Amino acid sequence: MQPTSIKKLIxxxxxxxxxxxxxxxxxxxxxxxxxxxxxxxxxxxxxLAAIHILEMAENxxxxxxxxxxxxxxxxxxxxx
Numbered sequence: 629m630q631p632t633s634i635k636k637l638i639x640x641x642x643x644x645x646x647x648x649x650x651x652x653x654x655x656x657x658x659x660x661x662x663x664x665x666x667x668x669x670x671x672x673x674x675x676l677a678a679i680h681i682l683e684m685a686e687n688x689x690x691x692x693x694x695x696x697x698x699x700x701x702x703x704x705x706x707x708x
Contacts, residue, residue: 629673631700633664637678638692646679 637646641661649659653672665671677699685695 629670629677629703630664631696633674634677634681635696636664637674638681638696641678643679643682643686646675646682650675650679
């Protein structure tokens with residue numbers, strides 16, 4: 629999981645765009661836009677993380693940077 633790749637997605641794509649890309653990858657198709665990652669699994673991880681961050685920002689009515697930090701705090705906590 630590359631934070632810079634996720635940040636690019638949250639700044640340039642909508643939740644709908646990301647959900648469509650998720651669906652395409654799950655159907656072994658290429659998304660309509662470039663998703664960074666070494667393989668489909670990493671690309672899907674980036675997409676799902678971006679969806680989660682965008683939804684968190686929307687639901688909690690917070691900025692993207694705050695949602696991004698909260699997401700990665702949770703990731704760090706869960707792996708330590």
